[in-house]
Amino acid sequence: MAENPNKLKLALPKGSLQERTLDLFEKAGYNVYVSNRGLRPSSDDSDLDLYLIRAQEVAQYISSGFIDCGITGLDWAQGHIDNLVEMAELPYSRASNRPTKWVLVVPEESPIESVYDLEGKRIATEGIDITNKYLKEKGVNCEVEFSWGATEVKVPDLVDAIVDVTETGSSIRANKLRIVDTLLTSFPHFYSSKQASQDPWKLEKMQRIVMMLQGAMFARDKVGLKLNLPKDQLEAVCDKLPSLRRPTVSPLLGEESWVALETIIDEAVARKIIPDLKEHGAEGIIEYPLNKIVL
Numbered sequence: 525m526a527e528n529p530n531k532l533k534l535a536l537p538k539g540s541l542q543e544r545t546l547d548l549f550e551k552a553g554y555n556v557y558v559s560n561r562g563l564r565p566s567s568d569d570s571d572l573d574l575y576l577i578r579a580q581e582v583a584q585y586i587s588s589g590f591i592d593c594g595i596t597g598l599d600w601a602q603g604h605i606d607n608l609v610e611m612a613e614l615p616y617s618r619a620s621n622r623p624t625k626w627v628l629v630v631p632e633e634s635p636i637e638s639v640y641d642l643e644g645k646r647i648a649t650e651g652i653d654i655t656n657k658y659l660k661e662k663g664v665n666c667e668v669e670f671s672w673g674a675t676e677v678k679v680p681d682l683v684d685a686i687v688d689v690t691e692t693g694s695s696i697r698a699n700k701l702r703i704v705d706t707l708l709t710s711f712p713h714f715y716s717s718k719q720a721s722q723d724p725w726k727l728e729k730m731q732r733i734v735m736m737l738q739g740a741m742f743a744r745d746k747v748g749l750k751l752n753l754p755k756d757q758l759e760a761v762c763d764k765l766p767s768l769r770r771p772t773v774s775p776l777l778g779e780e781s782w783v784a785l786e787t788i789i790d791e792a793v794a795r796k797i798i799p800d801l802k803e804h805g806a807e808g809i810i811e812y813p814l815n816k817i818v819l
Contacts, residue, residue, distance in 0.1 A: 533575065537594075551743070552815075554738075577591075627705065645685070647667070649668065743814040
């Protein structure tokens with residue numbers, strides 16, 4: 525068998541986003557295999573040359589052209605955004621489907637009430653580019669130092685404030701800190717290098733991957749529903765049945781007074797609507813999971 529002449533170099537985020545990203549790719553139809561120590565995953569798509577890279581570094585490698593494309597947060601792309609081509613926003617995060625937020629944080633009892641109170645003071649953060657951009661927009665001058673982690677413990681003894689990332693705010697509250705302002709709200713994005721976006725084969729390949737990833741995301745928290753229903757109850761059921769589109773209705777073979785109905789609904793709605801369907805005489809109700817919905 526001839527070797528595939530085309531390869532797309534794709535970076536996946538190593539670290540907190542890794543598990544959710546691999547799960548998304550699996551639902552999209554791409555099986556990715558990662559060894560315990562390996563930074564070069566393999567997959568069942570021979571067109572892909574995969575790299576497992578820290579989310580903080582993905583944009584840098586795409587911007588420089590070493591990698592064709594990859595997934596990283598909008599937050600980590602800030603320093604390279606002018607050299608990236610955004611293919612899609614992918615609304616998921618490490619622990620939930622909520623965005624991550626970069627927030628300016630001080631101790632609960634700190635006299636600091638706004639960013640302007642930090643003039644001439646010190647901030648610790650891992651997000652240097654994000655913080656400097658924010659301070660420049662606000663016209664505030666203060667010292668920003670890089671933090672290697674455990675940023676919460678540095679206030680108030682070592683610095684006056686921190687800029688940290690959060691999804692729920694629970695860690696901030698647990699450390700008796702409070703949020704002064706939100707600098708940036710971020711989801712992962714699928715980025716391409718400018719060079720790769722100008723290559724017809726690579727562009728089409730990336731567009732196909734994005735379509736499948738978005739299809740997998742759209743199917744999240746949705747289920748398919750099949751049932752048989754007395755024909756005289758169809759209008760009443762359709763009036764109360766939420767669905768992606770109008771349901772598909774088909775006649776039942778040899779049963780003129782019955783129809784088969786199929787639709788897609790939010791999973792949380794199923795537990796409420798199925799008992800109602802039974803009250804309308806529905807039978808053979810089947811709820812089934814979905815991997816992808818491509819619009």
